[in-house]
Amino acid sequence: MALATCAAFPELDDDDQLLRTALRDADIDAECVVWDDPAVDWTRFALTVVRDTWDYVDRCGAFLDWASRVPRLCNEAPVLRWNTDKRYLDELHQRGVPIVPTTWLTPGADPQGLRIDGEVVIKPTVSAGSRNTERYGAAEHEEARRHVARLLADGRTVMVQPYIHGVEAQGETALLYINGEYSHAARKAAILVQRNVAGEALFAAESITPHIATDAERAAGDRVLGALPFDRSSLLYARVDLVPADDGTPVVLEVELTEPSLFFRCDDEAAARMAAAVGRRLLRRAPRV
Numbered sequence: 001m002a003l004a005t006c007a008a009f010p011e012l013d014d015d016d017q018l019l020r021t022a023l024r025d026a027d028i029d030a031e032c033v034v035w036d037d038p039a040v041d042w043t044r045f046a047l048t049v050v051r052d053t054w055d056y057v058d059r060c061g062a063f064l065d066w067a068s069r070v071p072r073l074c075n076e077a078p079v080l081r082w083n084t085d086k087r088y089l090d091e092l093h094q095r096g097v098p099i100v101p102t103t104w105l106t107p108g109a110d111p112q113g114l115r116i117d118g119e120v121v122i123k124p125t126v127s128a129g130s131r132n133t134e135r136y137g138a139a140e141h142e143e144a145r146r147h148v149a150r151l152l153a154d155g156r157t158v159m160v161q162p163y164i165h166g167v168e169a170q171g172e173t174a175l176l177y178i179n180g181e182y183s184h185a186a187r188k189a190a191i192l193v194q195r196n197v198a199g200e201a202l203f204a205a206e207s208i209t210p211h212i213a214t215d216a217e218r219a220a221g222d223r224v225l226g227a228l229p230f231d232r233s234s235l236l237y238a239r240v241d242l243v244p245a246d247d248g249t250p251v252v253l254e255v256e257l258t259e260p261s262l263f264f265r266c267d268d269e270a271a272a273r274m275a276a277a278v279g280r281r282l283l284r285r286a287p288r289v
């Protein structure tokens with residue numbers, strides 16, 4: 001099988017080393033392969049699992065083309081297509097999932113007509129690792145509008161959200177699912193504590209700690225998985241990121257079905273659980289004798 005990664009992380013990141021060890025322990029022969037390496041013959045793998053393909057953001061079309069060409073891809077190409085554009089949040093919202101309140105602007109919209117209140121976050125709908133994501137104070141609305149204008153001029157759809165202050169006290173909760181079943185949780189500290197956090201890097205630095213999910217968080221996660229336009233058990237991996245609204249209720253910031261860090265470090269059993277899930281999928285695909 002292949003673990004798809006990007007050229008900047010040809011051997012995957014530190015957290016995924018736990019997965020490589022767990023796969024080895026399960027006697028699964030896994031190779032790290034760079035997704036846009038033109039020399040690779042993807043048909044030779046019994047399974048390809050997307051892991052650290054973080055440089056696709058500026059070439060999302062090429063990435064999705066690649067995904068549609070790779071046989072036996074996890075998660076599957078239609079899932080990646082749906083999930084790489086955060087407009088899916090609006091779809092989930094329409095199905096009753098509580099999300100961070102979001103105003104959407106598509107290229108051609110006039111940023112001067114945008115109503116902004118208080119502290120806001122501006123980000124493009126296709127992004128990862130906090131890139132092009134900025135927080136603006138109540139006295140910085142002109143800068144915020146300029147950021148919106150820049151993204152729109154680049155042909156990108158823009159999201160405007162209130163800054164959720166709860167992430168500073170509590171952080172962001174990541175719920176991890178393997179084969180659609182709850183696995184473990186992690187806490188991510190607030191990221192937008194300074195300007196241009198990601199800079200030219202593929203992602204901003206993150207501080208991650210283990211977390212025991214609350215009942216309210218687990219319920220919110222289940223609601224998300226039930227509202228997806230895919231059968232949850234078809235997803236090898238899924239991550240639901242929640243932040244606390246002003247009244248403390250968890251609301252969805254992001255659903256990661258493409259290339260999420262799975263925070264194996266936060267649960268001693270998680271990497272083995274993932275390796276077992278991969279093993280079951282490999283068996284399902286093995287020819288019967």
Ligand SMILES: Nc1ncnc2c1ncn2[C@@H]1O[C@H](COP(=O)(O)OP(=O)(O)O)[C@@H](O)[C@H]1O
Pocket residue numbers: 100121123127128129130131133161162163164165167172188189190191192241253254
């Ligand atoms: N509305 C918001 N309020 C507070 N923090 C936010 C908000 N939106 C994003 N952030 C911060 O920016 C980070 C990146 O944003 P996110 O929406 O998760 O996009 P991605 O991880 O795909 O870059 C989050 O982890 C969070 O710390």
Ligand SMILES: [Mg+2]
Pocket residue numbers: 129130241254
């Ligand atoms: Mg995120």
